[in-house]
Each structure stands twice: as C-alpha cells, then as structure tokens.
Amino acid sequence: MAWEDDGLELLPEAVVPSRIPSTHPLHQPWQLTARERERYRLMAQRSREQSRRAAAGELDPLHEVNIPSLDTRDLMPRQEPNGLRALSLYSGGGGLDVSFERAGFEHVASYEILDHAAETLSRNRPEWEVHGGGDGDVHGVKWKDWRGRVDVMHGGPPCQPFSNAGRQQGHLDPRDCWPATVNAIRAIQPVAFVAENVPALASAKFADYVRDVIVEPLERSRPRYYVHRILLEAKDFGVPQVRKRVVFVGFRSKKAYDAFRNPTPTHAWNDPGSDLPATMGVRAALGLPQVEEHPDGLAPTIRSGLTGPRHTTSICNSTSAARSWAALGLWPNGVAATRQAASAFPTDTGAFRLSVADVALIQGFPPTWTWPSAVYQAVGQIGNAVPPPLGWAVAKAVTKALSKA
Template sequence: MTDLSVVEICAGAGGQSLGLHLAGFKHELAVELDPTAAATLAANLQRLQPDDDVDDLVRVGDVADEAVWKPEDFTGKAAVLAGGVPCPPFSVAGRQLGSADERDLFAWAVEAAGRMQPEAVLLENVRGLNDARFAGYRQAVVDRFATLGYTAFWELLEARDFGVPQLRPRMILVALRPEYVDYFAWPEKSAVTRTVSGVLGDLMAANGWSEEYLARWMAKADRIAPTIVGGSKKHGGADLGPTRAKRAWAELWTDGHGLADRAPGEDWKIEDHPRGPKLTVEMVARIQGWLGEEYRWDFEGRKTSRYRQIGNAFPPPVARAVGVSIAQALGKKQKPSTIPAPRRVHDEVYRLLRDRDEALTAERIQQLLGSTMSIEKIIQRIEAIALDFIVEVQSRGGRPTYRLGAWRAFRGQDDHDRHIAFAEARSRAKVS
C-alpha cells in the first residue's frame, strides 16, 4: 500500500491531524474522547475532506472501546496508524506512574497496530518518556513492534527546531514495515528560529497598544517560549502552566496567570499590569504552531476549553515534518544519507531478563552482560522495570533473584483495572 491514508487515535483537537494533512495524508478515521475537541476536529476535517461523511470520519469515545471502533476493520484501508496517546502516565506532573496509570494507552496502541497492520505507525508523547525511569518500557515497545513485523525508532524532537516559537520537546515513535526502513530519516531542522514577539507582534498591536509598551514587550519577548501546558479539567482554568513556566513567561514580560479576551488597548496601564500583557487564545494557538492561513484551524467551545485543546496538541509543523518523512519512506522516493539506527538498546537489563527463562541474581546479570554496570545500578534498573512489569523476586543462597513476568500495561486485557476505572468514570458522567 502506498496511498497516504491514516487512522488517528487520541486525536485531540487536531494538531497532528492538520500536520499530517499538510504532509499529504487523508483521514479514514479519527477517534477522540473529549466531545468538544472532537467537535473542533470534525468541523475542520469537514472543510479539508468535504466529500467524506464527517459523522463516520470522527468518532467520539474511549479509543479502546470496540463499540467505538475496531482496528481490524481498517486493515488494508489505511497506510498509517497515528496518535497522541495520553501524556500523564509519563509526565512529571502526572507522577510518572507509567503502566500503573489507567490512562496509559501506549502499549494498547502497539497492539492496535498489530491488529490493524498498517504500513507505518506514528505515536507521540511527552519528554518524560525519555527518562531512565521508562527505559524498560521503551525497550518493550521496540521489541513488541519487532515481534509484530516492524522496525521501531524513538527520537526526541523539539518544536523550536521546526518553526514553532516554543521549546516543547516530544518523544516520537515511528515504526515501519521492513521494506520502508531504508527510505526513512528523521526530518531536518528548520534553518529559521521563530520567537514569541516575531509571531505575535501584529496581534499585540492590533488594539492600539501604546508604541512605548509594545516596543518594550517586543524586545523582552524576542525569544523562544516555554512549553505551553494545556492541563486537564481536574486542574483549574486557563493559564500558561505551573510556577516554573510562569517565571519563564515573566522574563518575556508576559503575564502567565490566565488569558486575556483581547489584546491590550490604548487604556492599558503598566501600574495595573506590572507582569505585562496576557496572551489571548489566538496568540497561544500561534505559539503552538497554528501559523498563518496555511495552518488555519477553527476551535469550538469556550475560552478555557479552546485553550486546553490548543495546549494539549501536537504542534502542526512538527507533525507535518514527521509526516513528510513517513510519506517519503512509504513512497520509496529516495534513500536518505542518514538512516536512524533501528536497534538501539534502551535497557539491556530488561532485554536480558526477557530473554532468560530463569531467575537471575544481580551478580549473574552483571556477568552475562559483560559490562561495567555496577551491581547497584543493575538493582536500580530492576526496581524501575518492576514499576511497569511484574518482577518475581525470590532468594537463592541468601541473595535475591529476579525473573521478568508480564507487562502491567493495558493492552486490551479483559481483567485489567483500566476497565473498572473507565466504567466508574462513565457512571459519574451519567449522574452529572
């Protein structure tokens, strides 16, 4: 299959959707849990794909609910499975619970790819997934994709390298069928770095803000923004992130404590706003990568909802860049000069435990690895692995032994705790 068709899961309001569309992809399906974000997605996909039935194109509900969709139904119908599965299981703000967080859908998405059998897979998540805490998790994802017939690559990309005026590092996974691997390369960085004042200057000046204040703000904001944080319905209204982010915004003479309904006008006084002006939702959208008419996107809902949709999105220019790389690989247009190393080992302790059907002491693990890794470091790695996998600990000669058991992550198991959590959530939603 060489057509550029995509099924997108956990699609949000469509940052990845727009980026993939601009890379040449056409949606066969998009699934999103939040109704307002889904309404945004539906309205825009209707404009981009006017010949399609948007009611069937965008489905609202839990992506793991087979009443919403079944991966097998799209076998042979879409070349790519893409998605931005929930971030809290891997973020510092979400306490990095990994597989213990009922919102973790990364392992499930891998299994969905095995059921759907696309030519390529694109999944993105927060930088926290790159921490040593999740080395075993990343290794399990790569290994499982290999079992399913794919070569998987992990890479940390920063939005600022692709024309987006903020940091926003994201962990990106691309998995490809073997025949496309030699044609894939990560996208090249943009030669131009955009800044906050560079993309927002016209909006800040739109309501007649004084030239003195505008000039001061333009100078202060001539730098990259901190990462936009969308947050969740559980945590307050719309503002520009936690305390550290607000301090970073203060250095740009921008007030991160909330959003404005409009740009500052002639009556704006510094004594009333010593922190500087607040951003509007439209401004935040530009900082997230919705830049110019080419990236036009209309958001449904009230201000806080629109801000969260924007803040939680995959910046469209980054999604576009990765989408182009995948499209070039699927089309086998040209072999790149630099191909990612497909078999990087993320966690050698995990790999050893997985491959050995026996209980091992830390000393034996050290010996088998033939490495200089200390016993203390090996035990630390095992403790981290045990957060996401069952690790059987026994004793042999007074020393603990370790055997790797099942992955704790939700992969579709009928008896997984996630089903209980989501059943309770649905019940609360009906009552409210």
Template sequence: MTGPLTSVELFAGGGGMALGTRKAGFEHVGLVEWNKNAAAILRHNATKHPDLWTPDHVHEQDVRLWLQQTDIESDVDLVAGGPPCQPFSLAGVHAGDMDNRNMFPAAIDAVRRFRPRFAVFENVPGLTRPSFAPYFDYIKDQLEKPTVRPKPDELWTEHHARIKKAQPTGLRYVVREHLLEAADFGLAQNRRRVILVAIRTNVPGAETWSAPEPTHSRDALLYDQWVTGDYWTEHGEAMPELPDGLDTRVRDLKEHGRPEKERWQTVRDCIQGLPEPVDRRPATDIANHEGIPGARAYPKHSGSPLDWPAKTIKAGVHGVSGGEAMIRFDDDTLRYFTVREAARLQGFPDDYEFPVARSRSMGAIGNAVAVPLAELLTHGLTQLNSHGIDAR
C-alpha cells in the same frame, strides 16, 4: 496500490497531529477522541474545512472500545497519535505503566489491527527517564514485533521477555526513537517531545530512514539579536541592553560568524500581525482572540519572555497551565495568551477554530502535537513510500 495514503488518528485531541499528517498528504479514514470538547473542535473544523476530514470520520469514543467496534477494513497506511502523556509527565504523578491513562497498549493494538506501513506516536520526554526506561523499551519492542501478543494476566515484564526471545517471520517494524525540540524546526515554542516512528520492514528504505535535521537554531537568534541587531530592526525596536549571562556566548558568535541555520522564532515573531487583545471582548476579524484579565506570576510560573520562544504550552489539570500561558513583557508586566496566540504557538492556522470554552480550548491546544512537526515527520514518510510500494 492506488489512491491516496490513508491514516487513522488515535487520541486526536484538537487536531494538531491530524492537521500535520493531512498537510503531508494523508487522508484520514478515522479520528478517534473520547473528550467531547476536543471532538467538537474536530467536527467544527471538518464542517468549516471539508478538505481536512468529514464529521463522520470523527469518533467520540474510547480508543479501546472503537478498536473493538470499527468496521474499517481498507488498507491503512499510517496509524498516528499522541497517547495521553500524563502517566509519564514530569508534572504528573509519575504512575507510568500503572496509570489507567496509559494508552500505549491501545496504540499498539491499533498497529496489530491495521498493519499500517507507518506508525508515529508522540509523547513527553519523561517517558525516557530511568524509572520508566524499561517500560519504554517494552513499548518499542512491541512495535518492532507486534504479532507477539500478550497473554491473559501476563505481566508486562514477562511479555517483554518473550518478545525479546521471539523471532517472528510475519509482521515486523523498524522502530526509531527521536527526541526533537520544536523550536529547532521553526516553532516559536521550546517543546521537547519523544517521537516513535515505526516503518514496516518491507517498505523500501525502512532501514535507512531518519528524522529530518533541525532547520533553526538558538545561536542564530542570539546572533540576530545581539551581534547585528537585525531582529530588533525587523520589529521596529531599539536594541535593548544585553541580558546578564550572554556576554561570553555573544563574543564567541561575533568571532565565529552567524550559524547557517535560520533563527529560532520568538513569541513576538509568532503573534505579529494580531491585534492587541481587549479583555473580555472577542476580536471582530479573527476567531478566538479575546483578552483575559488577571494574569499573575507565582513560583515557577513567571510567563514566557516576548523575545524568546515560548515555554512549553501545556494542558494543565483544568485546561490552562499557569506561567506557560502568559507573556512576560520587557517591563515585567504579564498578560495571558489568547486562545489564538496559543494556537499559533502550536502551529495551528488562523482559520482553524476552537468553538468551546477557553479552558477547554487551551487544554486541547496544550495536548496537541505541534502541527509543523507532525507535517515534517510524516511528509518524510510519504517520500519514503514514493520510492516503491510494498506488498502488504
């Protein structure tokens, strides 16, 4: 094999996973996204940054239909994406495999079609709940043995039983499941996600690959805030009073010393350097940074503390999800995150733009895979591939 590693991005959304895999060294031969606003974001940034992907690579189409029509015949090294998570989200209706938004069957069909060296799929932790666990096992077993196809009108439970008994001699994958916290890898956001990584068994090192180890920690942040005060000094702030409930943990940290990992990043860390947003007035020197009036708290939506990682940025039913889209300051005042601030919380660079309405931009950002996490995971796969090129 010669040339760059290639990828197909499914359910590409606003481009979080695609940006991460591109930074890791993959070149996209197709990005598939049915939502017109998300597809517009992908095409806009393709024009602005030709080194990412081209507008022609963006297919505004249902993944299932695209798989039937695509003429991509070249080798594809990576199939990646975040199948819609609403069927398995704690905030959703919990319909799971019965939800017509369940796109895992299409994701697995793409693996069958392209036979990639690697597949990476991201989803919400709700997929591992006991009520969904049998179906999650079915997803993983399909990835392991994708050549055992479902029969027409076969129940998924019947198909699963056949997969478990089958011993196919052809295409097979080593499948790894990881529950990762984005804050543990330097993102200024508490965002737990399930990552499925499938590596073709004839890729050297497939059996021994594992996800990267966390680089940042909660205790390191607590140490820098409440033991040394370095965090406040860096931001030019006086150390406030220790919040209730932290006395014991801070005392333990004083006794045992600072953890070796880097500290969790906070909202304050993340938005540092951005001008204070003005309501209804776009910033002149940076895109998508306009204040939105009217932020208010309501039950279970109280905003993200300034000096802690943000709550999980979510898409919400109408694009902006309540308290997760607000900053709560020390005096308990609130304001909405601007689109740019939310994008930073997901790891999007400042020159990546969102040329659609705020609600649609926030929806695309909330649905995105965090850029640095996607980069870190898939960079590890490129390193694995560099140890030797397998025969297809």
C-alpha cells in the same frame, strides 16, 4: 501561628485541604497552608471582578489588538496529495491531523474520547469522519475493520502517565494507552505508524517500559514492525516555543525503515551562522513591539492539562515558567477568548494578555483553525497537541521513506 504581611488575618502555617472537591479521580491537589489558600482566594476574587469590569468596558486597554507577524502555514507548506491514507487516534484538537493533512495525506478518520475536542475537529473539517466521546474510546473499537483501508496510523497516547505533571506513574496510571495503541497497530497492520509523547518516555526511568510494552511486542508481531525512536524540538521547525517530543516511527518494511531519515530542522533559533531561516521569538511572532525591558525569546512549554477541580485558563506549568513568561512581558494566566477581549482586559503588571488565537499560534496551529469550545477546553486541547509544523516534518519524512520501499 504566624502573621501575614499583606493584610490577611492571623493564619496557621499547617497544610489545610481545599474546600473545592476535585472533579477528576486522578487529580492530586496542591498541599497549601491556610495563608496560601487565602492569598489565592483573594487573587481569584479580584480577578473575577476585573473580568466583570473588562466585559462591561469599564477598564482602559493597555495594548491594541495585536496582528501576528508569523503565519504558521508558512512553516508547513501544503504538499501535493501523496496517495497515502492516514487514520488518527487520540486526535485531541488536531495537531497531528493538521500535520498529515498539510503533508499530503488523505484523512480517513479520527478517534477522540473528549467530546469538545471531537467538536473542534468536526467544526474545522465537516467532511472528516470523526468519532467522539464513547465512540472515540480506542478501547472499544474493532480495529480489524480498518485493515486494508489505512496506510499510516498516527496519534499521541495520553502523556500524563510519563510526565512530571502526571506524577510519572507509567503502567500504574489508568490513562496509559500504549498497550491499546500497540493492539490497534497489530490489528490494522498499517504500512507505517507515528506515535508521539513527552520526552520523559525516552528516559532511563521508562527504558524497560518502552522495550516491554512498545518495541518488543511490535517486533514480535506478524507482520513485524521495525521502530525508530527520535527526539525533536519544536523550535527547530519554526515554532516559537520550548517544546520537546519523543516520536516513535514504525515500518512494516525493513527497506522503508532503513530509508527513513530523521526530520532535519527547517529553522534555527538564535544561530546567526546558520543558513536556515530564523525561528521567531514569541513577541515577534505575536506582532508585539520589541522593548528593552522584555528581551524576546521562546515561549515556555505551554501547559497541557484538563484535570483538576477548577476550569483553569492558565497555560503556565511551573514557577520557573512563570518567571520566563514575566521576562517576556507576557501574561500566561486568564487567557482570553479573543484578541479583542484580551485587549479590553489589562493585567495588573502591564504584561500582554494572551488570547486563545495567540496560544494556538505559539503551538504552531494555522490561523484558520478555530476553537469552538470554552476557553479552558480550547487551551487544554492546544497544550496537549503536537505542534503541527513538527508533525508535518515527521509526516514528510515518513512519506519519503515509504516512496523508497
């Protein structure tokens, strides 16, 4: 037994289970003591009361509604149509769909198993063919029907099997969709494909997996695919966030494979000697004042998760990330639906509360891209997405390689 020093009852130090049942079969709850669970319960209770008071207009705003200084469309200028048709798998909130559209590709269709993410695509692009829910499950599609109708297939298979947050179970995780992705490529036979994931997939831990499940099956297929594997960072393309991705780019043509060049950075972060435009710090990008107590910098990687027993509106993925957000003077928990709602709901620390639109900007989405879902669904979609400026650079590199084939 131990005394709590912040007004709580005498509580044991042993780990106790949560009273809230998990809503996802793969969720692994935190191992917390009774003391810790009580502290979080009181925090949540106070947060709900503050949220109620904010909605009722009972609280005084700490900051005005922000006007961003960064228009992410400037990071990915719209290209002329290139005559190539793109099919999207695991479309999510549309990160790669936006990337390829702005790079000049004709959008053929999207497949996305989450209904609320498919709704985001349909609301933003009513003219698109979007398969959502059960129809968006990649395991149930007759992919041969798309043969001859698709030039480039792109998508990001679920990253949880390879991420730290997902416990890195690899092929043992039922969310592993790389075999289904390879099957789709072999059935459709596009002239090229782009598939992205977390950088851990490029680590030594998964080297055998990458060879056995991704590369060799495609090299042995008919037609054969020649595959590049590249590591990219969002900050090199003007996105004000620390975010790395591994991207697999495959070509049917050896000539196109040889012609492909890794996307070169369009921006430079914290490099006064570079000739490239500077990547904005996240405070500058959001249009916030530069203050001595909160030096500007890149935002930590936005949390990407939609599993667990609670509907969370937090984008913070670790204790170290929480410290980074605090140093920036930004509040990563309790993301608000709108900038107006964020302004009306002051934080205890005085940090700037983020809105869905702010989180989307930090990820690189255009300001015109809207999020019709609940806040927790919207931030989950955003956090799972490829930063569109990074995807745009890859799409442009693919276009250039194919033009030389």
